[in-house]
Amino acid sequence: MKPEVSIKVNEKFKADFAKGYPLITKESVENAEMLRVEGAILRLTDKQGQFIAKGYCGKQNKGFGWILTRNENEAIDQKFIKEKLAAALAKRQSFFSNQETTAFRVFNGEGDGFGGLTIDYFDGYYMLSWYSEGMYTFKADVIAALRELVEFKGIYQKKRFDTKGQYIEEDDFVAGERGEFPLIVKENGMNYAIYLNDGAMTGIFLDQRDVRNKIKEKYAKGKTVLNTFSYTGAFSVAAAIGGAAKTTSVDLAKRSSSKTIEQFSINNIDYESHDILVMDVFNYFKYAKRKELKFDMVILDPPSFARSKKYTFSTSKDYTNLMKEAIEITADAGVIVASTNSASFGMKKFKGFIDKAFKDLGKKYSIVEEFTLPSDFRVQKEFKEGDYLKVLFVKLQ
Incomplete structure (x- = not known):
């Protein structure tokens, strides 16, 4: 009790x-x-x-x-949790029947009525993410409810908290059978390698699914694409499958190179025909300007906060300057995919960062596409902070 x-x-x-x-x-x-x-x-x-x-x-x-x-007589117990999970699963039925996409979110915290918990689905495996010690105390009830509601190959977890708010390393396997990793999932027909047993990250950010598809279907063909803060190269893969002439992936993390090669390889793309660079993005901007490089598309999806030896980046303070760097190496009539997952400001303020960057450089632009969270990342209209993703396709004029 x-x-x-x-x-x-x-x-x-x-x-x-x-x-x-x-x-x-x-x-x-x-x-x-x-x-x-x-x-x-x-x-x-x-x-x-x-x-x-x-x-x-x-x-x-x-x-x-x-x-x-807001019901005084309602008990917060396993029955309560099961009802929340059942309602969330029912809302995702169209995803479960889509053979072209086998990775998506099935429970999105407060958007599905229980803040502090998310559950993602990866081709038969469920991954639970706990965002506080308090939420973690409900673990037995959540897993028992999930077991009653779904068939699964295995269940994994990510504990995304400790006394400093950082990720706690521990065995991530919970129930069922252990997976063989990488697990290959599909997203709009593309393949992505997933690891549920390798620390805080899985290898792909599911909330960018619609953006990747738009790049693949509409913007990549015949274009040169620069993917900054590229992580495992998911955007680069989408661009390459969409017919990009060449992609360049840049990330400071050493493991980004092998992870990106892996993502290209499982899609039967010759990774050697694309550039995969391990270096500071800001140093790459300097290099690109020095070499007078121009790209048809530049993808900017930085972490909300990042630090390297020479630079500290905070979205709320530095996105305008980041945008300026991108504008200067984007070709005429090119497109910048400007993205942020910061919940500390809304779309209006984000658009203000973009506008200031262009005004400071005396250049004109138009916003041709706008994205927030996809439909499986349900949000609560009373909690605007929950709709954290903001993506703009910005075309230079």
Whole structure:
């Protein structure tokens, strides 16, 4: 039986919670010192003691917990979790029947009614990601509910927390049979190599599926493509399959080279006809300008925060300057795919970063495509921060 703690809501936040806002922050409650038992059930009331909502305590980023129900008599137990999972799975049925795409999200945290947990599907394997110690206390109930609802080859997990908010290394296998990795999954007919047993990353960011497909289907043919912060080269593979004349993948991580070669190889693409470079992206920009290189398409998908020996990059502070670097090596009428997964600002502000970069350089542009999260990454309209992905296809004029 989980402990239950009474929490008094700050009057300024009462209306937001009543309307459906799910994140419990330190500022939103009067007695924040009570938010210390990870996994405790929280009973939120106003100053007069009137019930508002129930949730749980789980410290995650800027939050201290998540609201789960506004029904005072509803128990937060395995039955509750099973109902949430069943509803989420029902909404993804079209994905399960699509043989061209065998990797997608089946449960997206607060978007599916239980913040702090995501579940991804990889061709018969399920991967659970726990984002707080509090959420992790529900592990037995979540796995039991999942076992009752789905057939699976295996279940893996990623614990994405510790006292400093960093990933904890441990055996990621949970149930079923261990997979043989790399596991090859399909995405709109393309192949991608996935590792569920190799630290925090799997090898592909599922939220960019629609963007990769658009590059493949509409923008890549006959083009030279620069993929910066390329990770395992997923965008490069999409461009190459879409008929790009040549792709150049640049990432500082040493393992990015072998991972990108692997992604090309499983798609029967000659990786030696493409450039795969392990170097600082900002140094590459300098190199490209010095060599007077121009690309028909430049893909910018940096991490929200990154640090190398010479540079520190923060999306909210530095994206405009990053965009300027890209503009200067993009060919006339070329396209820049500008992307960010930062939840700290919205699309309007992101567009402002792009606009300032072009104005500073005295150049004109048009936005020809705009993407947010794909449909399997369900979001809650009352929680705009949950729709974190922002992607713009920007055409130089």
